Amino acid sequence: MGKIEESGRKRKRRKDVTSFVLGTVALTGMLGVAMVAPNVLSAMGKLGLVPGRRQKEIINRARDRLVRDGLLERDGFKLKLTSKGEAVLRRLEARDFASQAPKRWDGKWRVLIFDIPEYRKGLRDKVRRALRSIGFVRLQNSVWAYPYDCEDLIALLKADFKVGKDMLYMIVEELEGDWHLKKYFKIG
Secondary structure, rough: OHHHHHHHHHHHHHHHHHHHHHHHHHHHEEEEEEOOOOHHHHHHHHHOOOOOOHHHHHHHHHHHHHHHHHEEEEOOOOEEEEEEHHHHHHHHHHHHOOOOOOOOOOOOOOEEEEEHHHHHHHHHHHHHHHHHHOOEEEOOOOEEEEEEEHHHHHHHHHHOOOHHHHHHEEOOOOOOOOOHHHHOOOOO
């Protein structure tokens, strides 16, 4: 196996472990540093997230890296997810969401319209980058389309960016000139 392939696999494993640790901490609210209990390790091994013998070492390194990067913080013998960690977890979930498209399209477009004021231009650019990473296609500067149900994800984005009143989510049955979108998404 080439060096590039191996490097890519290591990065993916690191992202998987990071996502697992952050997700576990988020799910439980607080998680003891003793999260490396045998049952958690064996569950991760069965999921294929980490190789066999070095599981404890890998999880400890991941935990320490997440604490060092400010995504987790220690509270005595427990770990807490920081606000920065929550944001990273949301981004990881959004990427995972984008890769989970249903096998069959229901024939409806999900259109997102936002009107974020000029004085919040930086936020507007963040929203555009987030939509692009999810898989939305830009129809106009503040009008984006996606073929699959993503209402829950949009609700998370609205909460994360604090733009609830500035963003409108619509389900559209007919969209004029949607042939290029169908071609892009390889549907219909």
